[in-house]
Amino acid sequence: GVVLHGGMMPRGDEQTSLDHSLAADALDGKLHLYPGGQEPDYGIVHRMEVDYNLLIHRLSQHDWGYCGTANPDHVWSQALPTKVGEYFAAGIPVIALNCPPVKPLCDAGMGIYLTDVRDLPKAAATPTKAFKKAVMHNRSRFTTERAIEPLVELYRSLGG
Helix, strand or coil: CEEEEECCECCCCCCCCCECHHHHHHCCCCCEEEECCCCCCCCEECCCCCCHHHHHHHHHCCCEEEEECCCCCHHHHCCCCHHHHHHHHCCCCEEEECCHHHHHHHHHHHEEEECCHHHHHHHHCCCCHHHHHHHHHHHHHHCHHHHHHHHHHHHHHHHC
């Protein structure tokens, strides 16, 4: 199934972009949720795992990781969500809905990019074998460790 880890709010919350009920509804209520705070009133809610290694193991038991929002929102267009790296650490591809920073990763074969929540069931039913292979092959390209040496050199050049 499809899993969402992190912040989420109950159905109808209009103060944040963390109401994921439309995604859960599109998946007939079968969106697996590991809430990072308040428990939502939709989907299949699991106890939040505070042991990070165990969390990655639990995420790995799902087919897809989900991120984004049914309605485009500036919050989801600003930065790569941490949860995407956690999904990749777990070896699972991502389904990104209206989350432009994740599109290049999807274009690299590590997930599916959507702009319409109605496409979520079809994406969730897509076989994951090729996507998981791409995640395992490419995930190291998108780590801090990969970029740290150029960053260190930049800092050294600025320090004179």
